[in-house]
Amino acid sequence: MRTSWLIAVFVVLLAVVPTARFSGYHLFQMTMVVVYAVAILGLAILTGINGQISLGHGAFYAIGAYTTAILMNSWDVPYWLTLPISALVCAGVGFLVGLPALRLGGLYLALTTFALAVAIPQILKHKLFEDWTGGVQGLVIDKPDAPFGLPLNTDQWLYLFTLGVAVVLYIFAINLTSGRIGRAMRAVRDHAVAAEAMGINLAMLKTRTFAVSAMYTGVAGSLGAIAVAFVAPDSFSVFLSITFFVGLVAGGAASIGGTIVGAVFIEFVPNLADKVSKAAPGAVYGVILIAMMFLMPQGAGGFLHGLWRRVVRLGGK
Helix, strand or coil: CHHHHHHHHHHHHHHHCCCCCCCHHHHHHHHHHHHHHHHHHHHHHHHHHCCCCCCCHHHHHHHHHHHHHHHHHHHCCCHHHHHHHHHHHHHHHHHHHHHHHHCCCHHHHHHHHHHHHHHHHHHHHCHHHHHHHCHHHCEECCCCCCHHHCCCCHHHHHHHHHHHHHHHHHHHHHHHHHCHHHHHHHHHHHCHHHHHHCCCCHHHHHHHHHHHHHHHHHHHHHHHHHHHCEECHHHHCHHHHHHHHHHHHHHCCCCCCHHHHHHHHHHHHHHHHHHHCCCCHHHHHHHHHHHHHHHCCCHHHHHHHHHHHHHHHHHCC
């Protein structure tokens, strides 16, 4: 039932938003909401479902973005073909980064991933990779036009394309986390020793989960690069990883649907805070975040799930 509702919401957005009289800027914002939702979904699979804390997913977002930018800029690879390539690259990097997770856990793993997020922008600026990455100046790529002569402008097509990719990724994530593998992930999160005693291969499950999580966030980075049409190392600072983590907590760490709410939060609340106070937008943002955590300690996803259970309970009486 949850899967059907989620798909229905996506279909409604797919049909309504591009045909409405949205400006190009507002369509861009909606596109970035979808991009951030996919990125946070990758983090939710790792942290919320499997229990491995990561503060460095901005690094995978950057790798995905640069993979797409380099392929499009240097080899004229079509934008849609860069997505599976980016997915494979980020999954491979995620698998390698996930290997320390076999020995590390909790805060130690969080610090390891945080170090990765700090290092990636510096690596992208290094002169050894400057011919590919563009160094400090970054790379500019062209936004794609709508194919097959469709009567859509660039912003409308990018929104549709991004949303279509997101629908596929969300369906895959829901099937993954609601099946046998998802139950194994939750078992490891709740009690690793008991899970291992039941025959779950902890090493394989953790590294594969890290790979899938990195793949999701990397694809989001590719979509983000295509939407923004520009990548630069300073765009992927460690603050990006913290922003994804804030979105995860705001939406509900273990909630698949809550990742959409988290994406809306990190896209629009900073703008709202800036409108409330030009002098101290960060303080306003912090107050809003604290208030949200106080009112919804399990995030928006947990709050909505609890509200739905109450409605069903009242309906059954």
